Structure formats: structure tokens, C-alpha cells
Amino acid sequence: PNARGGSPQPKDPKSMLARRDPHGLWPLFAAFVLAGGLSFYALALARANHSPVALWLANGALIGWLLQRPLAQAWPVLVSALLGFVAAKVSLGDSLLETMLLVPFQALETVIVSESIRRRFPQITQDTRFIDLARVGVISALVGSGLCALGLMCILHLWSQVGVLMALNTQFRAHFVGMVIAGSASLVFTLHLRRVPAGRIWPLVRDLILLVAITAGVCVEPRVPLVFLVYLPLLWLVYRHRFAGMVIGMAIIALGVSLATTVGVGPFNLVVGVTPAFRIVMGQVFIGITCFVALPVALVLAEQDRLRKQMQESELRYRMLADYSGDLVMRIRPNGDRMYVSPSVKDLLGWEVEDFHKPRPDLIHPDDRERIAAEVVKLRMEGGTTNATYRLQHKDGHYLWIEAFARLVPSPDGDDTMDIIYTGRDVTERVRIEQALLESQGQLRTVTDNVPAVIARIDMNERYTYVNRYVEQVSGEIPSEIIGRSVREVRGSGLYERLKPYLDRAYDGESVIFEYAAEYRGKPLHFQCHYVPDRDARGKVRGVYALTTEITHIKNAERELLRLAHQDMLTGLANRRYFSERVSIFLMQAQQRNAMVLLALVDIDNFKAINDTYGHAVGDVVLAEVGQCLQKLVREGEMVARLGGDEFVVLCNDIGSLKQAKAFVQSLWERLHITIDAGVAKVTVNMSVGAAICKNELSDDALMKLADDALYKAKEAGRDTYRYLTHGLGNGDGGGGSSGSNGANGHQDIKLGQAR
Template sequence: MNYENVVTSQRVLMEGIQNMLFVIKVDSNFTYEFLNRAAMEGTGLNQDVLGKPIDEVYPDAPATFLYEQYRKAVSSRKVTTYEDSYMSPKGFLSFSETTLTPLFDNKENCTHIVAVVKDITNEKWAESEIKKSKDILLENKQKYQSLYDYNLDAIITIDLNGNITATNLAAESISQFSSAEVTGTSFKSYVIPEHIELVNERFQLAAGGTSQQLRMAITNKSGNKMNIIAKFTPIITNNKVTGIYGIYKDITEQENTLRQLKESEELFRIIAENASDLITLLDKRGQIIYVSPSYKDILGFDNEEYENKHFLHNVYKDDQEMINDGISTAVKDRKPCKLKFRQLNNAGDWIWSELTGTPVYDELNNFNHMVVLTRDITFQKEYEARLRYVAMHDALTGLPNRRFFNEQITKAVDSFNDKKDGLAVLMIDIDYFKTINDTFGHDIGDLVIEEFGKRISGCIRDDDMAARLGGDEFVILLHGVGAKVNATSIAEKVFTCMRDVWNFGGTALEVTTSIGIAVAPLEGTTELQLLKNADLALYEAKESGRNKYKIKG
């Protein structure tokens, strides 16, 4: 076989390799001698690069990196492998694993390097998604554990054999048993004998997948009988019941009080005068004919200030129609109604309340009056708001998290496409944050993250939003950006804020940042395109030396 045929065979073989393949001639500049079809398709290069040195094909930063890798392979005289990232011809960030194999002539001089580049983009994204999923799972687990442990209702976890596997603090308080004392024992052993049959029946129904609620009694550690309302809720995993939550509320005191009140001829009035909730009687027209003394304690108004007035007179304006409709429906359907609304107290505050309205009919089944029980749910509303805040904000910085940001950018893009009033995204991360963590430890790293969030928050306008996406990734959403200069001015303010001294307990740091700016085009703006452009701009800022910003759009 002559030399020409050998060369042809080698080229055919190399062209058939699916991975990107480059043959680099080892000379003073490392010049391209061959690249296969996969290499041209993957990088956008073509035959024009043959005979050219690396620094004529790539910009300074990538070229310097490649020179370093090739020189390492030549000097070590061994096969070397490294990972890299690059922009594909389609404009996507891709990741690769490159194997450099040095070739030697009969004098043991390295004459060529064969570079085989394997695309590992999918593997990298998969690793990233797995890590994010694990982080979210851990965060949700911690939130659930906190909700379980500190719930005001007593909660015990029971396996399908009826044995207790865990209890919360409220359960320990009611039963007087520690979690260690009851774990592994049958929960039925604490139920009074006359309720065992009912408890068995309801527990089996819950084990079949249906929540159950019942009144029962247990014996605490001191031997005292405790009256409780119990709810058995199935724990369902992969569509299979794997256990039961027992949720208990101690009603011993309430039942004792009710039993005593039932013995009184003045039942209704005694209940009303001693109730902590608001009790109101309404006539057919919605006029108040009676209010309980608890109105004074809860709302600060005397009884006389309510009687003979319409029930809606101190209800928040936006809630009045809902209350009126709810009560009318209750009367029509002959069923109680439950409604949440805001009403005014004597201090001039609107407090959240929940009412249960029960229509009462006379002996001819004509509607007579409405009994309304109302309780203050301000703390419940605050707790719900707190839960939403925790779900939507980063625990370390207090900034909105990725979930909240995704909601807001969707709204912002919809508004922009409607009004065309300008929109921009600044994608930001901390330069060399990993080095800070590795050098000074994670405690200092957390302080840097926290301080970084404070500083960028101080650089934005009232209508804008800064968020932490995770790690050292932050983002700023700018509304009403009339021109690119408005977005870049925010970036300049961020750089200015970073120049102030960073000092943590005697540890002085110099912290810089890189920023990618994406300004929304007038037509066809989507969240995906905006974020993609910001990511690309950030990549360019980092590749150009960091502590800079780049802009797209």
C-alpha cells in the first residue's frame, strides 16, 4: 500500500469517528493539520483553519488555555485529559472532555498531538439538575420537619400495625410521655377501653386511604383522662398507604366547661358571656340584635355600639359583597357558611376574622335569625403569610428566591409585551467565590453571600427586584428600562458598591463581580430568551477577565 493510500485510509477512518477529532502539528505555535467532520459541525470551524496556529483561530483567553493544555501533553509525553466549555454554532453553552495523545517520530520527538473531544453537555446538565433536586429535597424536608415538630396540634406518626414511630412536642405535652417512651408502643394502649372498638374501626378506614375524625379519650402519664378530637390521616407514598398521622387536639377543658354549661337554664347566655369568640345574633334583615361581651375584649367596642346596626357596618368594603352572598346562600341552602373577612377594631385596624354563620328556623321552617360565631384569625393569616415568605425567599440573604423570581419575570414579560415600557435582566455572580470559600471557610463565604445581597439590593430602584438564584448566583429584574444606558447605570452602581471595604471580624477581602445584561427587544420577548441572553452576556464578561459587564439585546 503506497503512502497516498495510507493517508486516504487514515482520513476516512478519522472522518468516521463520531467524536470531534483534531490533529495538531507540534511546532512553535501548534498549528491545525486536520479536523474531522464532527469537529467542524461541533465548533463551526472549517478547512480554512488548516495550517493556522491556535492563536489565529481562537480569541486570547481560549487560545491561552489551549496552549497550556497542549504544552502540558508535550512536556509530560503522556496522554492527558481535561474538561472545557465552549459556545456551539447554535449559540448554546456546551461542555466537553478532551483527550490529548502525543505522537512521536523514530527519534522520540513529539511531532503531533491528536485531540479527541467528547461532548459531555448532557452529563453536566444532569449533574446540575440532580444537585438542585437534592438541595430542594433537603430544604423541603427541613421545612416539613419544622412544621411537624412545632405544630400546635399534637401529631404522632403510626405504622400500619398501630405502633408509634414518632411524636412532636405538642404530643409530648398532652400525654406527658417523651417521644422515646412511646416510640415502638401501640398507640391504642393509651386509649381508654370503651373507645378501643371505635378507634380500631376508624384506624382501619384510614389505613384504607380515607381520613377519619372522631372524639375519643386517652390516659396520660399521670393516669388522668384526656378528652381529645383525633384525626387519622393516611400517609400515602407512591399511591400506597405506608402509615398514619394521628393529629390530636385536647378538648378536655372545653368539654368539661360545656358539660357544666349544659346543666344551666341560661345555657346560651352563659356560653355567650364566657366565650372567647364573638357571638352575634342577626335578624332577617341582617341587623344585629345581640353581641357577646367578648366584643369588648377582642374589638374594643361596647355592646351598645353594635346592637341595632347592620352586620356589615364595620366590615371591610371589599369583603361586604362576599359576606352578604355567603349568608344569603346559607339561608337559601339551609346550611352553615364559613367565611373569612376583615373587620374594624377600636384601634382603627382591619383584623382578619373567620365567621361561621348558622341559620335558625322556626317551627314552620321559616328563617328566623342567624347565629354568627366569629374568631380572630390574625395570627393564622400571619403564619400563612410567613410560610409563603419562607417558600419564596432565600433563608441566608432574605432576598426573593428562584421560585419567586420565576413568577415575577413571567409577569414582567407579560407586562412588557403589553406596554413596551422597557425590561432588562442583570445576571450576576461573585468572582472567584469558590476560592473565597476554600480559603476562608464556609462561614466567611456565607457572610460574603449575605453582604453581597445587601449591597446589590441597595443599588436598585423601588420598582426593581434583586433575587438570589442559588450559590453565588444573583439576578436583578429591571422594569421600565427606556434605554440600555439605564441598565448599564445599575451595573455601574453595583461595581461601585463592591469597591467598599469587605471586613468580617478582622478578615479583609476584596470582592468583585461579573454581570451579564440582557435588554428585552421590542418584539418576541420571552423569559427564556431574556435569561439566555443574560447568561451569555455573563459568560462573555467572565471570559473577558471578570469584574466587568457585557450586554446583549
């Protein structure tokens, strides 16, 4: 238990290491020892044999270490490694100043390679493309080794008087080959070997021991050049252990060949008459050739493993999706056999996977079989993809609607055939909803097409998107020919200009009702239109619904009712009600023009005797003929009305003078002496006329009273005569009158229904 009484905490190796090394000194010490030891080995070996350095491994050994942490955190490790290099040089007797001048170039090479790899591959994993990694590593090693060799060349030439080309040549080869081998080994060790399972360690160790034995044998053989024998165990390592085997094997061969060549043994010492430096060059060339023999094989195998792993993972993901998906997934061969059927067939259709390995066209609904067979033939012939919705029988006997997607793909069996990848899902509920929606739409269309009104929708561009069939009865136009056309095109420019203001109000969100008249098929028609904005879910207007109803019959009925309300049924003249409504207007118009007004009351003399003698039918004929005669005697704009019984009235407001008014009254009286042929008898009609003539403000009641007084005077004078009274006309005010002839000379003959 810990100090707080809790349970023991698990031991973490990293935390234990941190407790042993709280200041992080272990990596610094390891870098110092590694870089210093490799530098000391290379320099001491070369100086002991008076030859150039064959293989510079110190810089490459740091690559894997530096890639594990950002450069800002890797500086302490890099500085420790450079201090190890300085210690190695100083311990061999080199000048401290010369050594310090070489340090920046050693660091430059390491930083260039590590940072180039880090920028291209921030994280190196098993899925990393090692071909790309090798390309970046080799190119950066060439650049880094070249820059480092140039710097070292300058210092060695100035300090030790070494030849320029000699210094550049030896330094570049040693650094480049060492960087490739040591850098690769460092990467493999830090990123790969620590994750190798224990079961694979011993085969790797066994194969490495074989390579070490063969390398040692060919390097100490003083008589026959057998160096090519290292290729067999190296390629075996590459084949069995891929990149890790290649890197470690190359490190063993490089160390063995460089060591043997430097100490003067091995196959390259069989060449007679050459300098030790040339033997070092041959060893370096051999090591480089060995790298370029093994590296492509290792990279190809690593890429093959990576692709195989990706394919396996992809296949696993696909199989998981297919096996656990609710959709039915199948791979169908050209003969119809199913090479794969997903287990979802059990949940979807109730059948076992084995039941679907053979074609089952019998499960397709009879009404859909021919269509689906045609789709399959088309897919086989044209390729690509297709989709279809059809009914498939469940094991229980009922049918489900299946939406199927199919694609023609090359068969993975490698027999140059094409398979169908089929995916089907249950859309029964969706199809039922769609069918219900279609049925509802059909019902709605039936209703709208038979509503006695034109129903249309107009979009924001003033184009029709829907019109019901009732428009054919109104205008004779076919709905399909209206869809897509603008309101101006369909209704014409003239009518469009009248509709445009109401349409704009509807687009602004206002519901508008208005009436208008138009002519269709040569007939004038009246319409009532209702514009209703069509709004989306957010309330934005996206169009207008138009409901247009023909109201011609209503307008005709209104006019007929108005006529019946204002017209005398027997004579066809205006009735008392209409006369009462119009008389005040006549007076106002006369006052505005300062004109005379004449109102004449006409009464049939002894009309009761006519009814009593000949009957009411003849009396009605007499009234009708008198009304027609009066209508013919007045001009346009003058008014004739039947006030009731046998009493008529004539109203004029365009009389030029009193003389003209008197002449009109006399003419009216004279021309009303008529004989009417009523069929059963000829009836002679006489009239009494009383006229009022005025030219000032006078109410309609006062005017009627004045005319009534004049009529009373005419009847008092013995009937069959006329009298008139004036008002506001100077000397004629309140008196006047004239008698008419009562003789036969004043009569006109009129037959029933015929005037002449």
C-alpha cells in the first residue's frame, strides 16, 4: 500500500527508469558512448593501417534516436554525440581546434537527414511506404554527405595538407555508405526490432549467425575471392525478415568487409600492386553494390507486405460490413451462382445462406420477373451499374419490396469473367408510403381537375408550374402546353398588365381577391381570382397559387336583378323606384349646366272604363303600347317611366328655352292620340298631360308636386288636354298652359304589337 493507504500501483518500466534517471542523463550518456565509440573505432582502424576511413557510422547511428523526438528536444542528444566525437579525436592525439572545426559539419549531416525524413514522414509505422522512405533517406544522405564532405575537405586540406580530391572522395564515400547502413540500422532498431514478437527473434538470430559465419569465412580466406558468397545468406535474410534482415545483414557485411580490408586480409588484398587506399575504395564499392542488390528486393517485399496487409484489412472491413449489414450483399457469377451471400439474408428474407447459393428466380414476384431479367441482361451487355425496385418473396410467403443496386466488376477468380456485386435493402415501408402518396395525389388531382375553377401555381419567375384540366373548358388550352410558359405568354400582354399589380402583391406575401373581364372563344367572360402566396417551411414566398372562378352567370344574374328592380314588367319602362333614384341626379346635372328641367305627367283618360269594357288583358295591351309610344317620343338621355296604374312620367334636363319646352309638351300630347288594335277591339286612347318646367334649385318632391298640379288642371279642364306650370322662369312663373285638340285629327292608329 502507498503512503495514503491505497492499493499498490502497477509498476511502469518507464516510470521506474525515470526514477533511476530523474534528469534524463541516460540518453545523453548513451549518445556520448555510441558516437564516441564508433568514431574512435573508425579513426583508430584507419590510422593503424595508414589508410582512409572506410566506413563512418557515427552520424547514421543517431538518426533513429533523433527521429523519436522533435529537434528542439533532440539537441541535448546531438550535443552529447558530438562531444563523444570530440573525445574520440582528442584521445587519438588530434588537435582540439581542428576537431572543433569538424564538429559543425558532422552535426549538419545528421540534422539534414533526420529533418528530411521527419518532414516527409512525421510518424513512421508499419503502414509507411518504405519505397518512399528509402527514396527520401538516400537523397537526403547524398545531400548531407556531400555538404559534410565539402566542409571536411576544406578543413583537412588547409590543416593536414591532404589533397582536395582525395579528401572529398574518401570522405564522401565513407559518410554516404556509413549513413545508409547505420541510419537504416538505427531506424530498424528503434522502430522495428523493439516490436518484434519473441517467437520471431530466434529465427532472426539464427539467420544472422549464418551470415556472420559466411562473412567471416570469405573475409579471412587468403587464397580465393569468395566474397560473392555473402549474397545468398543476405538475400535469405531479406526474404525471411524483410527490411530488418536487410539492414542488419548489410551492417554485418559492411563491418566485416571494412575491417578485413583495413587490416590487410580478405579478398580485396589479393589484388597486387595497389595501395591500401584503393583497397578501401574497392571495399566501399562492394558494400555499395551489395546495398543496391539487397535494397530493391527488401523494398519490393516490404511494399508487397504493406499492400497485402492493406488488402487483408480492406477485405476484413468489407466482410464485416457485408456480414453485419442489414442489406443483402451477394457476388453473382455469370451462370447465376452466388459466390458470396451475406448472413443478413436470414433476417431480411428468412432464408438460410445455403438457400441462396443457387439462382432463385422463383422468389421474384411474377409481375416483376420479366423486367428484372431484362435489367440483368442489359447490365451484362452494357456494364456499369443499374438499380431496380421489385418484390421478393419472404420464406413465410409474403412479398417484400427490395431496392437493389448492382455493378458489373471483374471477377477476383482471375478467369477473365465479370461478376455482379448485388446490394439489396428492404424498402417495403417506403414503397407503401410512396404508393399512398401517389394515391393521395391522384385523388387530389381528380378533385382539382373537376373543381369548376382554374387552379394554377406560378413560380417566382411568373411561370406556370401547375394548371388543372378545368382550364380546357374555359379557354380551350391544354394544361401540358401551359406548364413552363409565363403569365404574359399565356394571358396576353393586355390582360397581363391588369393582373401584374395583384401578382406583385401576392409575391409580397398578401392574399389578394379581385375581379376582371376577358374574352375567350369570342365570348366576354367575367372572372373572380384569388392569389394566395406559396410559402416554404421558413415562411419565405416561393410562388403563388391562383384560384380563378368564372362568374359570368353571376354578373348576368346581377344585371337581371338590377333590371328587374328598376324596370316595369309590363311596359319595359323604368319603374317608380328607378325614377325616384334618377330624378335627383337629373336635377343636379341641370343645375350644373344652368339648364331647364321638364317633367311631364301623362295619364290615360278613362282607363278604368277601358278595363271594365274590354277586360284587363286589353288594358294591359293599352298600357304596353302607350309605354312604347312614349319611349319613341323622347331622345337619348331623356327618361320615361311608369309610376303605376295608367300614370307615366317623362323627364328631360336638356331644354334650351321655354318655347322649346312648350312645343315639346304640345307635341307629346298631340302624338299620344292613338288607336290601339287589341285584337278583340280597337281602343281609342286619349291623354291628359301635366308638365312642370323649372330653372332653379327645386327638390324632386317639389317638381313632382308642380307637375301633379298641372295634371290636375288638365283634368279639371275636361281631360284630353295638357297644362304646364313653370317655376323660376320670370313672367311665366306659376301659370301658363295651352289646350290641345280633342278631335280626331290628333289620333294615330296603332295595332297590337305593331307601331307605325
